[in-house]
Amino acid sequence: MKETLTFAQLSDPHLSTLQGVRWRDLANKRVLGYLSWRRRRRAEHSGEVLEALQRDLARTRPEHLVITGDLTHIGLPDEFRQARRWLETLGGPHEVTVVPGNHDAYIHAPWKHSFSHWQPYMASDGEADTDPEHLFPSLRVRGPVAFIGLSSARPSGPFFATGSLGPEQLGKLARLLDETGRRGLFRVVLIHHPPVPGEEKWRKRLKDARALCKVIGEHGAELVLHGHRHRASESGIEIPGQKVPVFGIPSASSLGHKPGRMAQYYLYRLQPAGDRWKLDISVRGYSPRGHAFAQVHERVVEIPRQTT
Numbered sequence: 001m002k003e004t005l006t007f008a009q010l011s012d013p014h015l016s017t018l019q020g021v022r023w024r025d026l027a028n029k030r031v032l033g034y035l036s037w038r039r040r041r042r043a044e045h046s047g048e049v050l051e052a053l054q055r056d057l058a059r060t061r062p063e064h065l066v067i068t069g070d071l072t073h074i075g076l077p078d079e080f081r082q083a084r085r086w087l088e089t090l091g092g093p094h095e096v097t098v099v100p101g102n103h104d105a106y107i108h109a110p111w112k113h114s115f116s117h118w119q120p121y122m123a124s125d126g127e128a129d130t131d132p133e134h135l136f137p138s139l140r141v142r143g144p145v146a147f148i149g150l151s152s153a154r155p156s157g158p159f160f161a162t163g164s165l166g167p168e169q170l171g172k173l174a175r176l177l178d179e180t181g182r183r184g185l186f187r188v189v190l191i192h193h194p195p196v197p198g199e200e201k202w203r204k205r206l207k208d209a210r211a212l213c214k215v216i217g218e219h220g221a222e223l224v225l226h227g228h229r230h231r232a233s234e235s236g237i238e239i240p241g242q243k244v245p246v247f248g249i250p251s252a253s254s255l256g257h258k259p260g261r262m263a264q265y266y267l268y269r270l271q272p273a274g275d276r277w278k279l280d281i282s283v284r285g286y287s288p289r290g291h292a293f294a295q296v297h298e299r300v301v302e303i304p305r306q307t308t
């Protein structure tokens, strides 16, 4: 087995445009989302930043890319098609892993007009045709890493941006964490919403965050990556004798109209180091002056290795 892996996380690109959308396509909550896009989001999320991001990824060349949701604004069929075309410019389904965000499940939409466009990028290895109901948790193994994708994307009422996983997904997650832990893999849990209770506003929270932390606490994981907050955050989930690092990152396309919101993505280099994993983290941020991403800071985290 290959013992090292370089991978990158980006989140919340909100890359689609709603230019030309017809009012008759906007039901209920989508009207509010459309107005918010016109008022604020279309100036905040920039195609120019995403082009710079792509140029930087061509330089840093991660072996795998994970995207933690909110590719769209209001989950319209055309937005799913725009996002699929964008995904194809980043890599094939084997190189890119997607979990959905709340904006992608803005209101209930038929699978074939929505997530079917992204299914190859979300499905577990060798299970591209899985029944949509059973797509998550997904499992993709690349070198020493098990990427375990969760879907917290559920439609919520107007002015709400909550998410939830449900008991079935949590039960399967427990089994996957056990199985991949026994294999000695570095388990990276991917979820759109912040997983630690109390860290997000009530109307934007993951409703079953407590249950998720219990599963991770009992079955273990090495790293949890999320988006949703559009800013950098760091916390941890208690497991016996240690804490699982939890990182949240800003939007990949943001021009940073609010402090701390400028676009970033994280580049990780993982390698074994005796009874530990050594994880080099390079935070790469967008500079409007240079129209380019560059390293903002770098650090190393050591994480205990599962003994097999």
Ligand SMILES: [Fe+2]
Binding pocket: 012, 014, 070, 101, 103, 228, 229, 230
């Ligand atoms: Fe978002």
Ligand SMILES: [Fe+2]
Binding pocket: 070, 101, 102, 103, 161, 192, 227, 228, 229
């Ligand atoms: Fe979100």
